[in-house]
Amino acid sequence: MPDNQSHILDQNAGFGETEPPIKVAARDVCVAYDGKQALNHVSIDIPDRSVTAFIGPSGCGKSTFLRCLNRMNDTIEGARVTGSLKIDGAEVNDKSIDPVVLRASVGMVFQKPNPFPKSIYDNVAYGPRIHGLALSRNDLDGIVESSLKKAGLWEEVADRLNDPGTSLSGGQQQRLVIARAIAINPEVILMDEPCSALDPIATAKIEELIDELRENYCIIIVTHSMQQAARVSQRTAFFHMGTLVEFGRTEDIFTNPRDPRTQDYITGRFG
Amino acid sequence: MTDTSDTTSIRDAVSRQLPRRYRAELRFRAAGLAAVASAVGILVILLISILSQGLPAFTVNQLVLPVHLDRSVVDPEGDASEASLRRGAYSRVLQDAIRAEFPEVTARRDLRNLFGLYTPLNATRLMDDVLADPSLVGETYTFRMPIADDLDLYLKGRLVEDRTLATSGLLTISADGDALALNSSAPDFASLVEDAVATMRAEATALDARAERARNLAAELEGSDAEDALYEAERLSAQAQALREELAENDGRIELNRDLPTILVELSGVAVRLTALDANGRSASGEAMLGDAADISGAADWTLYVIDTPESRRRVSDQAIVWTRALEARGLVRTDFNTYLFSNADSREPELAGVKGALFGSILTMLIVICLSVPVGVFTAIYLEEYAPKNRLTDLIEVNINNLAAVPSIVFGLLGLAVFINAFGLPRSAPLVGGLVLSLMTLPTVIIASRAALKAVPQSIRQAALAVGASKTQSVFHHVLPLAAPGILTGSIIGLAQALGETAPLLMIGMVAFIADAPTLGLEGLTQPATVMPVQVFLWSDGAERAFEARTAAAILVLLALMIGFNALAIYLRRRFERRW
Numbered sequence A: 001m002p003d004n005q006s007h008i009l010d011q012n013a014g015f016g017e018t019e020p021p022i023k024v025a026a027r028d029v030c031v032a033y034d035g036k037q038a039l040n041h042v043s044i045d046i047p048d049r050s051v052t053a054f055i056g057p058s059g060c061g062k063s064t065f066l067r068c069l070n071r072m073n074d075t076i077e078g079a080r081v082t083g084s085l086k087i088d089g090a091e092v093n094d095k096s097i098d099p100v101v102l103r104a105s106v107g108m109v110f111q112k113p114n115p116f117p118k119s120i121y122d123n124v125a126y127g128p129r130i131h132g133l134a135l136s137r138n139d140l141d142g143i144v145e146s147s148l149k150k151a152g153l154w155e156e157v158a159d160r161l162n163d164p165g166t167s168l169s170g171g172q173q174q175r176l177v178i179a180r181a182i183a184i185n186p187e188v189i190l191m192d193e194p195c196s197a198l199d200p201i202a203t204a205k206i207e208e209l210i211d212e213l214r215e216n217y218c219i220i221i222v223t224h225s226m227q228q229a230a231r232v233s234q235r236t237a238f239f240h241m242g243t244l245v246e247f248g249r250t251e252d253i254f255t256n257p258r259d260p261r262t263q264d265y266i267t268g269r270f271g
Numbered sequence B: 001m002t003d004t005s006d007t008t009s010i011r012d013a014v015s016r017q018l019p020r021r022y023r024a025e026l027r028f029r030a031a032g033l034a035a036v037a038s039a040v041g042i043l044v045i046l047l048i049s050i051l052s053q054g055l056p057a058f059t060v061n062q063l064v065l066p067v068h069l070d071r072s073v074v075d076p077e078g079d080a081s082e083a084s085l086r087r088g089a090y091s092r093v094l095q096d097a098i099r100a101e102f103p104e105v106t107a108r109r110d111l112r113n114l115f116g117l118y119t120p121l122n123a124t125r126l127m128d129d130v131l132a133d134p135s136l137v138g139e140t141y142t143f144r145m146p147i148a149d150d151l152d153l154y155l156k157g158r159l160v161e162d163r164t165l166a167t168s169g170l171l172t173i174s175a176d177g178d179a180l181a182l183n184s185s186a187p188d189f190a191s192l193v194e195d196a197v198a199t200m201r202a203e204a205t206a207l208d209a210r211a212e213r214a215r216n217l218a219a220e221l222e223g224s225d226a227e228d229a230l231y232e233a234e235r236l237s238a239q240a241q242a243l244r245e246e247l248a249e250n251d252g253r254i255e256l257n258r259d260l261p262t263i264l265v266e267l268s269g270v271a272v273r274l275t276a277l278d279a280n281g282r283s284a285s286g287e288a289m290l291g292d293a294a295d296i297s298g299a300a301d302w303t304l305y306v307i308d309t310p311e312s313r314r315r316v317s318d319q320a321i322v323w324t325r326a327l328e329a330r331g332l333v334r335t336d337f338n339t340y341l342f343s344n345a346d347s348r349e350p351e352l353a354g355v356k357g358a359l360f361g362s363i364l365t366m367l368i369v370i371c372l373s374v375p376v377g378v379f380t381a382i383y384l385e386e387y388a389p390k391n392r393l394t395d396l397i398e399v400n401i402n403n404l405a406a407v408p409s410i411v412f413g414l415l416g417l418a419v420f421i422n423a424f425g426l427p428r429s430a431p432l433v434g435g436l437v438l439s440l441m442t443l444p445t446v447i448i449a450s451r452a453a454l455k456a457v458p459q460s461i462r463q464a465a466l467a468v469g470a471s472k473t474q475s476v477f478h479h480v481l482p483l484a485a486p487g488i489l490t491g492s493i494i495g496l497a498q499a500l501g502e503t504a505p506l507l508m509i510g511m512v513a514f515i516a517d518a519p520t521l522g523l524e525g526l527t528q529p530a531t532v533m534p535v536q537v538f539l540w541s542d543g544a545e546r547a548f549e550a551r552t553a554a555a556i557l558v559l560l561a562l563m564i565g566f567n568a569l570a571i572y573l574r575r576r577f578e579r580r581w
């Protein structure tokens, strides 16, 4: 284990000279499902243009917190969110913020690839279309192409854009979903265990992609793999039983965690 | 690591179970196969029986008669105006036409039978022809009319048992008082004599057996009951005795009557019905049924036509059959495709009855059902499934919808009667009301099926749409509904097919009625009196005339065709939707 950690450290060495600005600021965010508390007073500052990993045992509230950021909790009956959550200083839970507008700027990628049962082209073009981002067919073609390129899928699908998105392999589907998310040019991209349904090679591709996207987006990724968190993220937050136990630079969390629970979790003693 | 001995014991245990598992699987598959086979078998039997019964109704035998449309008869005013043409005596035109074929028929009763070869309703059809083309007046016009329903059945070989016997002798017919004496140079009648004798002997034996049973019964009974039984036994014995004596009398000459098969001697233009057969098998007595038979000698070209069903046990007389055969021989009877079945509405006369009225009624009714129950049902389902909050009220609504699907359909008829007819004052027997009632009946089915289809759409699709910023409505209409469409369609079609085959609720709103005019296919048709296909089947199955039997099956076939068309459309639409993934 210690060997492994040093390796991770090497990989991330040299990071952190310049501190990026804060993108997401949460203060005392609580979530309850049907009165059952799932998230307890979470306060966190997530920086822009970097990857933040959420780790923690199953059921600790990682997905719940992620869903607060694009108000997907609104669609869950019985979910109640309190506290303050600001993206670029604007209150997310404010009545004046329309979830549709919010979600246009906070994209989300789910655990299981969920392309629409439509063509590859239509999958990517759907967002720009409903938001009216493309003025012409040419514009739209351009957006689709650049999104697919950013998602590293263009080479593989360029000649079969009219095939159904569901005909792609799992890894390709997940990259298609990422292309769909970045087609509307969001500021924040939420990824809820994006690789847990994928094989190692597809996972490597996605991780590579996340690393590239980091330059332009604020990326928050939930993961169950310590290695993945160590490889792709600059910040790591450890959740346990609805509370944020520890948050800091990834290398700090993995090399010398302050909380014994974090220590136990990353050394594989529970979780 | 598992112990080696452990693994072997597990393997042993599994293999010991194995034969039993395979046997169970085999049994299950055999049972499934048997169930499928019996279902298919029953379906095939059903189809074959309906087809064999219904197919004859798709052809009709028509009389093709030249009718002379005498101006003074069909145009009493002489001005060729519609009013005048409508007052013409078209039945007389038809009567004259048929009389021209059989000039020898003069007696009033015989004439009435002759005019019974076709239904008088044909006079109206003739009038319609003349009204459509007034230039026919004064001309001789070849008019086609369906032959009377029973004779149609006779011509299709579905009314009587009959056979034609070849003859070898030369036939001589001479007058013998009022009757005719027939003689053949060969024993051509011999087999008929044998048949008749055998029939009479068998009859006598049967009578004896019944008498015996009555006697046995008398022995068991007492008092007046025993006396009655004995009396009955005596009567039956006497009848048997009389039959035997009859056979013995007159040198074995057999008198034919209405209870014995009819025997006709046929030669060109002449038909003689035999009234008695001599034992020698060469001579017989008869009476003329057609043409002049009094003076024929040495005719070689003649046949014996036997109708084994006695006249007393059938609905058409020997005379009518003779006339029909004569018309057929003269080429005046044609077998045509039964266009009346499709171009006419219901009629009291089977030969003119058709399904057009019911078909149009069904189409109009289904249009209402499609326009009402599908959109209302689908939108209700979308609202309940996608938008409605889950609370007491929506639970109550859901339970009610599920219960409504189980309400006997006749209750919807009562509702329709009370609400649409009595309260809203909509007309009775109208497709509009029928459609409304059937829509109510179909709604729960459509809602339940649509909700199930919507529920089956994976949640991840909704999330995907919402996550890229689609509104709720956009996610439903862009993604969920297209995916649910095949299921919604299937459910709706099932509901519509149910409505198409429904009779009971229509009973209440007066759609089970004899309606002789088809509604117009249009908006105004919605309020005209009409009936629907299953009701037509029901009405015809109750018809007194035997010809309605075949028409009932034919109507069922039309209904089945409609259903198959409907389902084919559903499958086609479903394929189309599914091809868009």
Ligand SMILES: Nc1ncnc2c1ncn2[C@@H]1O[C@H](COP(=O)(O)OP(=O)(O)O)[C@@H](O)[C@H]1O
Pocket: A033, A034, A038, A056, A057, A058, A059, A060, A061, A062, A063, A064, A065, A076
């Ligand atoms: N839709 C929901 N309804 C009710 N409870 C939920 C729902 N989603 C999550 N929870 C509960 O909230 C807690 C946190 O869940 P979640 O955020 O999914 O955990 P994680 O993603 O960290 O595994 C769990 O106890 C879970 O049972």
Ligand SMILES: [Mg+2]
Pocket: A062, A063, A064, A192
């Ligand atoms: Mg989760």
